Amino acid sequence: MQILQFKKCFFSExxxxxxxxxxxxxxxILIEHVLNLNRIDIALQPNFEISENNLNTLQKNLNSLKNNIPIQYIIGETxxxxxxxxxxxxxxxxxxxxxxxxxxxxEVSKVENSTLTILDIGTGSGCIPISLAKNLPTATISAIDISSKALKTAKExxxxxxxxxxxxxxxxxxxxSLNTQYNIIVSNPPYVRELEKAEMQKNVLNYEPHLALFVENNNPLLFYNKIADLATKHLSKNGLLFFEINQYLxxxxxxxxxxxxxxxxELKKDMFGVDRMIKAVYTS
Structure with missing residues (x-):
């Protein structure tokens, strides 16, 4: 099948x-991932012939999208x-x-001491500490998660x-106890209340790990309460606590x-104009 024919089928389905x-x-995304062709390549080669093996892979990916599996999980990367x-x-x-x-x-760290110690709580894929480490090469960074499978991915x-x-x-x-002191503690913990499930898209609700998403309606700040308590013991003087938060709370x-x-x-809005993150200082 030619790439233009597959595109028509893809859009139709x-x-x-x-x-x-x-x-x-x-x-x-899929054409680049499977065929290693970018948008310019596609435009220049509309009659490109897709091999049977690659066509089977693309068809499988198409079926996954029809079942609302997130594209990032389909290709295994983001x-x-x-x-x-x-x-x-x-x-x-x-x-x-x-x-x-x-x-x-x-923004805050680059004007602070370059030998920062940072802890990320509930790290998941490791996106927060790894991004910080790439941009703060002299910082000492640790990360915690309850899931051994998540940590395996984060380590990779x-x-x-x-x-x-x-x-x-x-x-x-x-x-x-966290057994050490930190200049910065950051966390993007579970914060979606069960009552908010109705607002969520199927691809999130059906496929992303609920352990990392949801909290009970009657105690939605469970993680924030615990992490803040630990931060009062384990932040250095004038240490900073950063949270990603539930926009309604x-x-x-x-x-x-x-x-x-x-x-x-400081309570800060995100690009969508909703309350999404907090920075706080602990001076004691």
Whole structure:
């Protein structure tokens, strides 16, 4: 089958499930991944003949998209902060909003002491600490996750990006001591309430790990409460705590941090104009 013929079939089969711009993006990603052809190559070679093996792979990928499997899981990779990351069903797909959190940390860190110690709690794919490590080469960075499978992926991503991170398998809710002091603690913990599931897209709800996404309706700040308590013990003087947060719980998260003695608290909106991240200072 020629590439132009496959494109027509591809768009036709996905037209009831996705907007045209998204289908075009999926097509470009898959063609580059499977055939190593970019958009210019496709335009110049509309009669390119797809081999039987590659056509079978593309058809399988198309069927996966029809079942709402995220494109990142289909190809097994994504990009975050300009870096390559392996992703699979054991880790969340990194979001653009989290890139904004990384940018905020770097903005602050680059005017601080260059020998920073940083801890990421609930690291998943490792996107936060690895991106920080690439941009703060003299920092000492550690990362925690409850999932051994997520940590396996994070370690592969650290190797892929040629950075050194100390990875630790811990259940943060059962952790009473971090055994060291940090200049910065950052976390993008589970924060989606069960009641918010109805707002979520099928590809997220059906395929991304619920362990990394959801909290009970009656205690949505469970992780923030625990991490803030640990931060009061393990942040160095004037240390910084960064959180990605539930957009509906900005005030509540700020109030929680105030109650624990944090100061200079900043609540920041993301590119979509919703409350998404917090920076706080612990001076005691």
């Amino acid at each position: 996905l037209s009831n499930s996705y907007p045209e711009t998204e289908i075009q993006s999926f097509f470009n 990009e975050f902060y300009g870096l390559p990351f392996k992703v699979n069903k054991n880790v969340l797909i990194p979001r653009p909003e989290t890139e904004e959190l990384v940018s905020w940390i770097l 991503n650290a190797q892929l990006n040629n950075v050194t991170i100390q990875f630790l398998e811990k259940d943060i809710l059962k952790t009473n 900005g005030k509540e998260t700020v109030d929680l941090l105030i109650s624990k003695g944090f100061t200079a608290i």
